[in-house]
Amino acid sequence: MKRTNYCGVINKTHLGSEQILCGWVHSYRNLGGLLFIDLRDRTGKVQLVCNPENKEAFETAASVRMEYVIEVQGLVSARAEGAVNKNMPTGEVEVVIKNIKVLNTCIALPFEIETDKNISEETRLKYRYLDLRNERMIKNLTLRHKVTQAAREYFSDLGFLEIETPVLTRSTPEGARDYLVPSRVHEGKFYALPQSPQMFKQTLMASGIDRYFQIARCFRDEDLRADRQPEHTQIDMEMSFVTLQDLFNIIEGMVKHIFTTVGEPLETPFLQMQYSDVMEKYGSDKPDLRFGLEIQNLDGVFAKTAFKVFSDILASGGTIRAITAENGAAMARSAIDKLTQLAKDNGAKGLVWVKLKDGKVESSALKFFSEEEINALKAMMKEGDIMFIGSDEPKKCFSFMGALRKELIKTLGLKPSTKWKFLWVKNFPLLEFVPEENRWDAAHNPFTAPVEEDIPLLDTDPGKVMSNQYDLVLNGVELASGSVRNHNRALQEKILALMKHSKEQAALRFGMLLNALECGAPPHGGMGMGLDRITALLCGEDSIKEVIAFPKTTTASCPLTESPNVVDEVQLKELHIKID
């Protein structure tokens, strides 16, 4: 290769040197007797200048158009005082063209690189190879690479082995829908793409691998969101002989290493909270703790209320909760109505608002409140505050108050208190009852171990059993999830039985794992972290599509490759598939 340097790095230290640069014509300015080209590669841009005295080169330079690929030999020169471009990192220098060669031409493109903003995502994805020429995408993909490398480095240094697990595996119709792959050799049989390497990594623990990690692609055939793609990448990890706190320590170490590597050293501690407390305080299992707005309990205030709405709720075992927002009293009626509607959409029957304005309490339900209640509310508020009160059966109440909290943060345009706020959510219930199916289901992951002292409760009151499950939440995003697993076959089978899996079914679906467990599997645990999500957060992107080179659209299709698509009749026949 003849290239001597990248465009974006050329600076004063290269003055007087001759360079061979290759790249794309980002823009050209032909002044008639003088010609400028901004040459771009993934490191940045540098200005080329061509004088007419260099006749042959000038002729070629005049023929280039947007996005032509050229190779240039030239002298790095200082720009004249007035010609320095302060908006350009390479703006103090320019490269005087000696020779120029067109390596490839380019047709008129659907959009311009960098200058065209607000291109529809549809167009961007259809021409992703052009979109990826943009600085934003180069920056994001570079950062993603760094995150991946940092994770690899961290785990490797701690003695973890990176082991690949199969992508063609078997379907386990738990949780998300599987992507299926028909087998040619076995008529009527299918592989499934893994939703996670869960079973394999636990099996690796049974093998005595002790410490495993993988940058693993996971597949889920579910509807998409800004933070969900049909295939996503997990930093997947599992280790033996660990407690929950060991896992926290290891993962915190990894997160810190990643953040430091990308230039965001962390000082903020990782908080830990019980799932039940998180739900009660924030109405969400992934609250954004950069904002306050805790949900308050008003059961005491209204214990003896004459307001029928509240007294009925309390009598039926419900609860009354509130959120108080500073400087919210100025909120317009329409904004309050919007928030009320949002609460209703999330299951609330209504919301009561209370304002403290000029030392006086105003409220949509003022006439129902006693003097004592008004004073109690007043004592909880500061001048200019607004309080929203909701009441319902506790779980429902927390849920819509949580939705309200999220919306309030948006509506009031609250500024986050810190850049990053980490939260471990732990002590999830192991099981949740599904009334429609008259069975228990894993609250998170069917292989999670119950808290040891709760094991007897599996026989008496399964809903009370706490698990060794945890989530790591960052700025309101569920970043990672993991647990200490069951390493005892009998216990695992007991839990599967509560989920109404017969021994036969369990053996059929999870046989590999169950068999491995009874062959001397060590205690173990681990986690999976969303690589796309952590990268998106670090890039300041709202959608993980911006950190994935070739993502899918909301209908799980790829505009670039036009997948999914039809296949040949011959292919179908080989796979024993008939399409109606």
Added chain:
RNA sequence: GGAGUCGUGGUGUAGCCCGGUUAACACGCCCGCCUGUCACGCGGGAGACCGCGGGUUCGAAUCCCGUCGACUCCGCCA
């Protein structure tokens, strides 16, 4: 499965409410001029039957119905 927003030259938008000229503007593209530009400038030109199908109407980019696609959200996502 459901809700909302959007769809107009290559790209991004205006026009749509309140139907009626050759569908406007910017960038890109083509031609010409220009020796210090950097969103270069100036002059000229090409390029869209307004996502698709149907309906209302003398007449539809505009109103109505359907459909397809994109995005966001709910359901779903162990």
